[in-house]
Amino acid sequence: MKLRSIYIPFFFIASFPIVLCAQQKSVFDPLPRARIIIDSLCSPDMHGRGYVMNGDKQAARYLEREYKQLGLKFFRTQYFQEFNFPVNTFPGKINFDLKLKKFDIDVSPGEDYIIGSNSPSIKGEYKVVLFDSLTTRSKKSLKKFKRNNFSDKFILVNLSGIREKDRQKVMEDARENPYGAKGIIVATDKLTWSVSQKAASFPTIETKTYGYEKMKSIEGIRIQVENKYIPDYRSQNVIGYIEGSQHPDSFIVFSAHYDHLGRMGKDVYFPGANDNASGCAMLLNLAAWYSKPENKPNYSIAFFAFTGEEAGLLGSKYYTEHPFFPLSKIKFLVNLDILGTGDEGITVVNGTMHKEEFGALQKLNSEKKYLPEVKLRGKAANSDHYPFDEKGVKTFFIYTLGGIKAYHDIYDKAETLPLTKFSELFGLLCDFSTYLQQ
Ligand SMILES: [Zn+2]
Incomplete structure (x- = not known):
């Protein structure tokens, strides 16, 4: 790893990181602002910036306030670009228990299990049939497995004994529920949640793995899931811009999605600090920088904060189909997503x-x-960036490497997000934007 050498007086170095952009005349430290933004977007009031308790709207209103304060202009009548999409949500009760022959396991939501994002409602106690590396070892054992009547049982797929390279395939196959089981449980070392636009006919659960003896002794489960499928959830992109002094009709765009995974029941929400409060923090820092009169850009600079990314790039897709100005007027778009580390660049x-x-x-x-x-x-x-790329817009998507590994889980928190190279990346983006302005 190379050491940073930025031209700043040495007595500043020890106190706080400062980044100087190419045309910068004053000192601008993006970190304090970034910390406030990330803390705010990840707070429990934002409900994981999803589609339970208006999490997305809380976050959008926060961004709107920031845009307004910075004096960004809007296209048409407001910063919001509203549209509808279908989404499966979990505003109600979530309970899940494993029943073991000889052991007692306490499981808590988010930490030890997650409910598959496309799960429907279900309540009851069910027997479990184990599917592991031994099931497929011989024809006989597979035959025995298939003899089960699955219609009132859950299949528990234990990935831990299965070879690493086969795991993805086994998991995908299991999720298709080929034996028509009541539901599917996948035991895995890494729980990752998502957002679904559909509700399936059976529930899927991911649990942690518990070692061979314990896994073998799981007899049944107790489960309660309450889903709410919303066919036309109304959400919004948040879009503003700073007018360029020489080429106001031509745009450099910075984009970042502000949505995350939302809530899984009453007790659990996914904060989404790295993904993507970090990108929003960069977006707003760039907006703050360019809204200073001395930094007024030659080309207009637009800031696109998208909703619905986690549900399938929905906000960006919608924008490319309903742009506020011709897409051909975007000189370059830089999409920012997962900017919280950077130890490895x-x-x-x-x-x-x-x-x-x-x-x-x-x-x-x-x-x-x-x-x-x-x-x-x-x-x-x-x-x-992808929907723009598909429409022929020149675009990069930048993400940071190294550091913490929390991703789409409850551990992607503001408190533990290091922002290792955030200031340096801010400097690079400013310089790149200056390059694009020539
Ligand atoms: Zn993301």
């Missing part, structure tokens, strides 16, 4: 497609020694 999705811009980004980074590495990656449909 950043990855630039679409870097292979826009070699010139990628070269410039790398050059700026090595000149200023911001990040240890700027990695190249090809096309990928993994965040909100």
Whole structure:
């Protein structure tokens, strides 16, 4: 890892990190603002920025207030771009217990189990049939497994004994519920939640694994899930801009999704600090920087905060189909998602497609020694840049590498998000934006 060397007076170095952009005349430290934004977006009042208790709307209103305070302009009549989409939610009761022959296990939601995001409501006690590496070892054992009447039983798929490279496939197959079981339980070391636009006909649960003896002794479960399927949930993108002094009709765009996974029942919410309060914090810092009169850009700079990313890139898709100005007027779009670490640098999705811009980004980074590495990656449909890319807009998606591994779980918290290279990345983005303005 290279050391940072930014031209700042040495007595500043020890006290707090400062980043100087190319044309910067004053000192601007993005970290304090980032901390406040991330703490706010991850607070329990935001309910995980999903579709229970208006989490998405709370977050959108917060962004709206910030835009207003910074004096961003809006297109048409307001910052919001509203639209509807279907979503499966869990505002009600969630209970789940494992019943073991010889052991007692206490399980708590989020920590030890999660309810599959497409699960329907269910309540009752059910027997469990174990499916593990031994089930497929011989024809005889598989035959024995298949002899079960699954219609009132759950299948418990234990991934721990299954070879690592086969796990994904086994999990995907199990989720199809080929034997028509009452429900599916997958025991795995890494619980990850998501958002579903559909409600399935049977529930899926992920639990932690408990070691061979305990797994073997699981006899049954007690379960209660209350889902609420909303066919036309109304949510909103939050969009503002700063007018350019020389080319007001041409835009550089920074985007970040503000939604996350929301709530799983009454007691559990997913804060989504890295994913993607961190990106929103960068977006608002860039907006704060460019809203200073001395930093007024040549080209207009727009800020797109998207909803519905976790439900399937819905906000960005909707925007590309209903743009506020012609998409051809976007000079370049930089999508920011997962910016909370950076110990090992950043990855630039679409870097292979826009070699010139990628070269410039790398050059700026090595000149200023911001990040240890700027990695190249090809096309990928993994965040909100993608719908723009599909419409022919030049775009990069930037995410940070290294550090904490919390992802789509209850541990992606504001308190533990390190923001290791946040200031450096802010500097790089400012410099890249300056490069794009030429
Ligand atoms: Zn994300």
